Amino acid sequence: MQTVPPRPQAIPSINFDAIRRSSKDSTIQSHSVDGNTHYKITEDYSLTDALGRIEFIAEELLKDDLPLFDVQVTAGKAGVYSTPLSTALIEVLKTDVTVIHERFPFYVYHPYIAVFMRLAQKYDLYHWASIYHSLSNNERVDVARRVNHMCEALRDECRSKAFKKSMKGHLALVRKNHKSLHRYIDALFVTYARLLVIRIDLDYLKGAQPARDWTQARQHRKQIIVFINKELPRLLQSEFAQAAGQGSIKVPGYVICAEYGADAGWHFHVTLLLNGNDSCRSVDIARLVGEHWNKQIAQGVGRYYNCNAHPSKYKSWGIGDVHWWDMEKREGLRVAIAYFGKADYYGNGLIQGNDRFLSRGGMPREKKKLGRPRSAPSRVGVPEAPDLQGTALRAALLLPRIWQTEVPF
Incomplete structure (x- = not known):
C-alpha cells in the first residue's frame, strides 16, 4: 500500500x-x-x-x-x-x-x-x-x-x-560551453599567477529598440569586443599605468554572454580577466567600460551595473583579485562562468541560424617558465583541488533559469 x-x-x-x-x-x-x-x-x-x-x-x-x-x-x-x-x-x-x-x-x-x-x-x-x-x-x-x-x-x-x-542532447551545448570556458580559465591561470576579475552587466533602458532587435544588439556586441581588444588597453594605459609608472596594460581575457529576458530584452554579461599585477582598481575599470557602453555604443539608451562596486553581493562568484592557489575563489569564478555557458532558450527562440550567444578571448600562448616553480603562501597552504568542473556544472544547472534572469538594477 x-x-x-x-x-x-x-x-x-x-x-x-x-x-x-x-x-x-x-x-x-x-x-x-x-x-x-x-x-x-x-x-x-x-x-x-x-x-x-x-x-x-x-x-x-x-x-x-x-x-x-x-x-x-x-x-x-x-x-x-x-x-x-x-x-x-x-x-x-x-x-x-x-x-x-x-x-x-x-x-x-x-x-x-x-x-x-x-x-x-x-x-x-x-x-x-x-x-x-x-x-x-x-x-x-x-x-x-x-x-x-x-x-x-x-x-x-x-x-x-x-x-x-x-x-x-539538450545539455550537450551547455556541457561543451562549460568545458571550453574551464579550459580557457585554467590556461589564463597557467600564464598569470593572479587575475583581476571584473564583472559588468550591460543592458538597455526600458522601451529602447535594440533591447528587442537582435540585429542591433549583435552589432553592439561586436563593438564591445572591439572596445575591449583595442580601445580599453589604451584607456587603461592613460588612466592608470602612466600614473603608476608602469608599462602597457593588456586585457588577457574576457567572456561575454548575450541573453534575452522577457522583461529586459537583450543584455550582456561581461567578465574581464586582467593581469592582477597590472592594476587593482576593478571598480574604476568597470566604470570605464560601463560609461563607454552608455555613451558610445548604446548612445544614450544603455545602462550598466558595476558588480565589483558591490562585492558583498558577489563574494562567492570569484570577482576581484583571484590568485592561482585560491581554490575557493577559483571555484566561485568557475561557477559564474559556467552560468554564462548555459543555454539561452528565449534567445534561441527569437532567431534562426547559428548565431553564438557566448564569446570569449583567444587562448593565451604557452610561455616557457624560467626560475623555480610557483609555491603558495605557507600561511594559506594549498588544499587538495576539488572537482571544480563538476562542481561548477552542477551549480550552474541549479541557478535560476534564463527566463528568470534579469540584469540586477
Missing part, C-alpha cells in the same frame, strides 16, 4: 505587496474596486515565472513517487488535502504559457516543460485549474485525482531511456 504523505501545515498566502515593491518593472499591477485592492500579474511576468516554476515542479516530482494530492475518504465522504507543491502546480496551470509560441516563434521548450505541458493538456488541467477555487468538493476530488495521474505519467516518461537521451 502506498504511503500517504502527512497532512501539510497551513500554506502562507503570497505577499503580493512585497513582490510589487521589489518589482523594478511593475510586472505586478494593482487597481482598486469598491475599496478593495486587486492584483494583476502582467504577461511578461506570468510567462517567465510560470516556465521557471514548471521546470522546478517537474524536478521536485521526480524525487519521489508520492501522490501530489492526498485524497482521503472519511465516513463515505472524500476530502482533498493540498501540499505546498500541489498548490504551486495549480497556480502555475492558471497561466497560459502556450502563448509563448506567438511571442517567441522558434522557442524550444526544456524537455521537462514540454512533457508537463503536454500531459496537463491531456488531462484537461488548464481548464480545471482556472476555476479551481469555485469548484465543489467532489469536483476538487476529481481534479486532485487527475493531477495525481498526470504526475505518475510524468514520472514514467521522464525516467524512460528515450527521455534521458533527449535530456542528454
